[in-house]
Amino acid sequence: MTPVSARVRGLIAEMTDAEKLGQLQIVFRPRLEDAAQLIRDGIGSVFWPRSAAATNEFQRVAVEETRLGIPVLVGLDVVHGQRTIAPVPLAQAATFDPALVEELAALAAAEARSGGVKWTFSPMVDISRDPRWGRVVEGFGEDVHLTSTMARAMISGYHGSSLRSPRAIAATAKHFVAYGQPEGGRDYNTVDASEHRLRNVHLEPFRVAVAAGAASVMASFNTVAGRPMHANHGLLTAVLKHEWGFDGVVVGDAEGVRNLIPHGIAEDLADAAAQAYEAGLDVEMGGAPSEVREALLARVDRTRLDDAVARVLTLKERLGLFDQPYVDEAAEITAPTDEALRLTRRAAVRSAVLLKNDDALLPLADHRRILLTGPYATSTDHLGAWSQPFGAPAGSIADEFASRRPDAEVSVVAGVDFLEDDDTGIAAAVEAARDSDIVVLLVGEPSALSGEAASRSDLRLPGRQEDLVRAIARTGVPFVVVIETGRPLIVSDWIDLAPSVIVAWHGGTEAAGAIVDVLLGDADPSGRLPMTWPRSVGQIPVYYAHERTGRPATTGGTLTTTTEDIGLHGPDNVQEKYTSKYLDLELGPQFPFGHGSGYATFSHGSPRLSARRIARDESVTLSVDVTNTSTRTGDDVVQVYVEDVVASIAPPVRRLVAFERVTVEAGATERVSFRIGDEQLGFRLADGRLVVEPGTFMLHVGSSLDRTQPVAVTVERA
Known part of the structure; x- marks a missing residue:
């Protein structure tokens, strides 16, 4: 349950049912005059009207012309910049530089809030392993650790030291959940993911985002195991709100509630809205029209209704809207500095x-x-x-x-x-x-x-x-x-x-x-790929952290026409034939995740561990020396992948668990160190618990997946 202040409790006690429902709607891109009237009618959130002056007028209407004077929450998709447009998020992930991503988010927040925007529908933290899906551009790629790290950095940049700051906006982690795994790579399409994959891939960046203080979470358009996310109580409430203790706002995506009708689980809009709010949605993007309010109120539990309202009002309070709903129009940033x-x-x-x-x-x-x-x-x-x-x-x-x-x-x-x-x-x-x-x-x-x-x-x-x-x-x-x-x-x-x-x-x-x-050559191209580049569309989905197969391939396949070629006349090439590969494609992707170099060149010393054996709940320090072997200063991205040698479930072949971008002067050597512990070595069970199993783990350290050195650490049995 959201911690509720006396002010919020007092407002809820005074509100009519219609006023409560109004706070749970964000109007999707209305005309200015229509939005002003909707605010008078009690709508709690609107999209940005494109200037500080227009935003202030909306706030004036809300504060002076409504019964309770509750300010409106103004939102916008500030995805990679407001006035100064930064590289797209996938490109930001390629920097492998979370501090830079935080700076970019802080810049976007300052520009947006100066114009009255208080709420952004960003960052997108969906794990994207199918480049056919167009929204890969909006996220941080295929890797759980890289995405989680960039999500934490972007949220920190948006929020700053306090949401009340005139340079901060409320971040939204989207799209909850598994939106990045649509069948066929087709947007809005069905998703069917196991509990294991949900916990260890798709849910993990959201768990990190919630722990980082994300102000809101957006429900996704897709189904998960047959249940549309806008009506998925098991994930929106049981996992997000109860298990993780998320006390912010769950917002729907545009018309996501209405989409429950063509999904085939709702008879009409009132039924769709009731299912969504009962599942844990707090704000509907698009807004249920007034004619469904009575039918909706007849179904929605009043405790659930008040909880949703409390979450919205608490976010407004955290943003300082009750104390200062207006922005300084003279200070609006309208062009890049x-x-x-x-x-x-x-x-x-x-x-x-x-x-x-x-x-x-x-x-x-x-x-x-x-x-x-x-x-x-x-x-x-x-x-x-x-x-x-x-x-x-x-x-x-x-x-x-x-x-x-x-x-x-x-x-x-x-x-x-x-x-x-x-x-x-x-x-x-x-x-x-x-x-x-x-x-x-x-x-x-x-x-x-x-x-x-x-x-x-x-x-x-x-x-x-x-x-x-x-x-x-x-x-x-x-x-x-x-x-x-x-x-x-x-x-x-x-x-x-x-x-x-x-x-x-x-x-x-x-x-x-x-x-x-x-x-x-005035600067080095020292980014790394945040997604695998396939050789062919027929390979997709192709990503580096795939689970092991019982018959892994060592070479690519060959199209054959005779039984002699395929090993039916002897055992010599049976192992090569019956492996997990394509007959008409070379083995592996065109370029793997993490691939890239620069004009400067580097060599790595042998990786060293502070201990070769550790107990569960202990950590070890992994260090490696990075030497610039060229005549120009440059950046290297040191990557650490873990390989769980034997586990109770088939583990990924490798999994990124740490990275650091380091600048090294020509001829110089820098030591890079990482702490490796439970979070890096463990995996999550279906109930969300993190487990670290005893055994040997290989830590692969290098500048890319195909240029690593291994070192082993053993987790001892208790």
Whole structure:
């Protein structure tokens, strides 16, 4: 039960049933005049009306023109920036830098609250292991530990030291739960997850977010084991509120309550609303119309109703709305500051992932004739999905590059568009390439192809962009490829042709400058992949922390036509044939989770443990020396994966349990240390209890999954 102040108890005692229901609704994007009237009618929450002045008018109506004078809660999807647009969340995860993510969230909170926004529907902490799902762009990728760490950092940035601060907004952990595992990668689709997977994968980032003080949690659109989440008492109440003690607000997603009707579990809207509130929902996004109120009140338990109202009013109290409902209109931030631009540019740089640099073409040398080609050469579509239209726009890479290299002859030929099936411009790009010393190919998917309701069945570069890559490769002119995207893409058809490839994601307002920084070597592309990049859509879902199979593959398969080839005439190749692989695909992904490097190079010493054997409830210190073996300062991301050698359940082959991004000067050595204990070695049972089983654990330490060194620690029996 939410701790309730005397003020909140007094208000609830005075409220009519209609006023209580009004507090449990957020109006979904109404016209300004309609919203003002709804506030007079008792609506408790609204979406942001796009200015501090308009927000103050809403608050004036609520405070001065309603019977109890309860201020409204103003919400908005501040996903990766308000005025200054930061890299998309998936790119922020690629930084492996939680302190930076916290700074970005604090910046977004300050800008948003200055305009009257008090409540954001962010961060998204869904574990996303299917890149066909468009909303992977909105979260932190496939890994439980990375997602949990970034969720904690973002919540801390949004909340600051106090929700009452004029620079803080209330964070919402979404979407509860398992929304990131839709069948077929299709948004809003069914999810069926075991208790084991729920506890150890999908619920864990939410548990961390609740422990970090998330002010609210948003229910997801999907079903879990047949029960839509907006009416799932077992998860919304039994786990979230009772087991974890969550005392904040559970908010529905847009029209999520109404969706219970097409889900097939509610007869009408009153039935849907009653089921949702009984399950543990506190605020409906969209708002039940007044005509269903009587039917709803006839079904909803009054104790449950008062609990929901108390949660909403308590959040308003925590935000200081009762004492100061208004914002200073003169202090509203309507454009980025220089400091904000520097921060988001640094984030865009640190999120860039160097996939390969075979011929060391990057950073670019002092080439005299440079061709920029591909749709992202001149496009300003760098902001990414879930960027509000009032955010600061981005410039073009062509303009930024030309301003930075006035000494060079910079040609710009788009070659192809993002989506059009038109290759007539490729010939001009090829001709320009032959007259150039180097070509920079700027390709990717536009922002609109990722985000909500943006699932894709084909993850190759859209349009004729791959044809452009192959045509440039045939010229023999050296070239590098920069990919802007909101998800992992399939690059297997052309990746071997490209010597150097960078993933720049959708980098926000400062994306163009950051990309040029990386290309020219003014900054290192030292991000790491937060999601696995598949070789083929047929591999999906493909993720590194998969459970062990009884017949693991050691090589890829081969299409065969004779019984002799498949091992039926002898035992020699039976073990290779009958393994978990595809006959028509090489083993493993194109690029694994955590993959990436930079222009600086590093070596790791042998990992050391403070003890080789520990008891349960004890921890051990793991240390490794990181040496910069290059002539330039750079960042390494040290990753620690655990392998449970023998367990009572089939464990993941490896599981990230710790990481640290470390800056090392040229020729210097830095020691990086981690505490490894129960949270890192254990797993959760179906009832949520954390267990650490005795036995040997291999700790794999390195710069990526395929570059690690093992060291063993044993947990002794009691």
